[in-house]
Amino acid sequence: MNPLSETFATFAKAAGPLKGVTILDLTRVVAGPYCAMLLADMGATVIKIENPSDPDLTREFPPLSRTSAEPLSGFFAQFNRNKMAICLDLKKPEGKATFLEMVRKADIVIENFRPGTMDKLGLGYSVLREVNPAIIFTAISGFGQHGPNSSRPAFDSSAQASGGLWSMNGTVEEPMRVGTVLGDLSAALYAAIGTLGALREAERSGQGQMVDVSQQDAIVSLTENALVTYTETGKVTVPEGNGHPFVRPYGRYACKDGFVFFGAYTDKFWREACRVFGDDAMASDPEVSTMAQRFDAEVYQRKVKPAVERWLSAYTKAELEAMTGDRFPLSPIKSIDEVVADPHLRERDMVIPVDYQGARFDVFGNPVKLSGGTLERDAYAPGVGEHNASVYREWLGLSAAQYDELVRLGVV
Template sequence: MNRLHPAALPVSEVKGPLSGIVVLDLTRVVAGPYCTMMLADLGATVIKLENPLDPDYVRTFPPMVAVEGEERSGFFAQYNRHKLGATLDLKSAQGRELFLAMVAKADILVENFRPGTMKKLGLDHEALHAVNPRLVYTAISGFGQTGPHSSRPAFDNNAQAAGGLWSMNGMPGEPQRVGTIIGDLAASLYASFGTLAALRQAEATGLGQLVDISQQDSVFTLTENAVVNYTVAGKVAQPLGNDHPFVRPYGRYACRDGHVFFGAYTDKFWMEACRAFGTPQYATDPEIDTMDKRFVPEVYERRVRPIVEAWCQPRTKQELEALASDKFPLSPIKTIAEAVVDPHLAARAMLMNVRYGGAQAQVFASAVHLSALESSPSASVPLVGEHNQAVFTDWLGVEPVRLAALRAEGVI
């Protein structure tokens, strides 16, 4: 069989650079499902494998869409489009046998179990490498596959706390978690990047490898200048609210109907803003005419902040955005309701419809825009085990009679 054309698996809804690549997806929740969805968005055939008695519990997460007397999770739909759904009990002997048959034909495996779980099943990287030397094995976990904390359970908040981000976010004196699951999302992004790099090498050499992704590592790399500021200058990052550690003006400012981000801190942008707001004299004011002068905290608080506040307060978000246009950085701080109807996001096709067992949901689309990618404005999300026949019978060659027996025994 030509590996680039997996026999009998349903054709992906996406025709892209990963078309023909088969991914076994053992992940659940977000740190993992988002990674495999990004691969599916690029054309990979992703088989989401779930335990028949304990499927991904995110299928029960709100918001729920009612359809035909049942409810479908919009949250689940957001991270599992373009995938095939199959069930398999990896703890059973027959389940492991089927799984190894799948591994032999796959290109990539992604799992987000706690380190050691797959080894207990006899299905860790070393075991699977023996079955398929070219397999790329991607493992996402809270603290990675090595190190003294590797066996600890973790959620996104563990990563935000242990990675240093929590301590430097929020208002001064009040550290707060970032208002999204940044540890899960960052780990998925790094996992996608690492997986594709390993896949390229596997295609060149015939040898796959372990891609080890830690949520703590991922968050640690998102702390901007905090690490080098400490290692070089001994400064410990503290929560700054909406301010930047050294760039000014660069933050949140109140306007007539909400807030905007204003970031005209360079000399060029500062001059453009001064002109646009009808106060060109500030561009040549000897106390604030250079970027370095405006960076000085005392000068910023006494001179610059009041100027920017006076520019913004009497105007609406729309007026300020129109005034700034493409002359200097300014954006309304939009609610999600406003962002969803943003005409620019609409022009970039950043919303799409997904079908999930008869339910419909609108979710964010892929942020990766490839000129040759033939994507669809809609997508489907698998039910639990929806594609068992296609995966086990059509692809693996399991006889229908045996498939029925496997289903009756709870193996699938």
């Protein structure tokens, strides 16, 4: 048993800039749980609320622990660390009433149901703000809380498809989705930012608000210059493969044992690259002396690309990384095993252990590094309903008889 699960007071004594902030986390899968986890890493007391008969389905997602007899999920542990966990059936009258009592004492509610679900439960924002005017209601969904598509079901790929990113990634012959759930992850990041902004306002004025984050909106905001290029010029962005639409050399190139990203396209970086690789002829060639000349498609194919390919093919990824240092942008294209072994990432706590009911998983850390520290190191992910008694009895203040009745009714 995690020592922090013994009492609510012990758990809530965590440090961090969000110490004292209580979040009711109704979310499932990735976008919502990741948002709440980021805030938990900064010290918020996050109470994950799951239906007792239908908990977060990612508790069964791979990878499962190699050392535990129970099917414990590393996926779940990664996105739900530093949280308390309780059970509550919001469809039952007693569950709704209990949740509203929790809202009275909480600062933030985060949910990622399809729009309208909380209203159907009788627990929409209009109801919650009557109970607690300062409550922040963060809603993450595929298409947002309003608009003609708001009620449509969505997954990450729905956002990548409808937000334009899918059409821009891959090659012209075969557009591809980005190989991670970028719609979920980016929505989580924007939701965390919006929640913190709303929290600042609630602390100042005593008035909460709804934070409405759409996965599709999040993806649109990641399309860089595609939108403004179209609205200004009528040009539709198409996949560039590993190249770049307006700078060269900039992309993937082969080396002895794999591939690297080479990005020495500015005049300064180009001169440095010529020095590093001892190519005096290219350094003095007037045909490739400016960035504009090197971008010219014919000059690039005839002179620049062959030179870069010749330079890089003579070395391994590690040799190239050591040679170039901080002189110009060059990065090995690393597989995930190489990423996990990266001493730089290790030093920055981007590979950290999380305990989950006796299993231990190495997961990614928090990319937000505060000088005062965050709480992801040696974190813990909770079991289903692990903190029922401490939350309901100690924090909410239910009597033993009241709590036992909720248990008898199957509400918790």
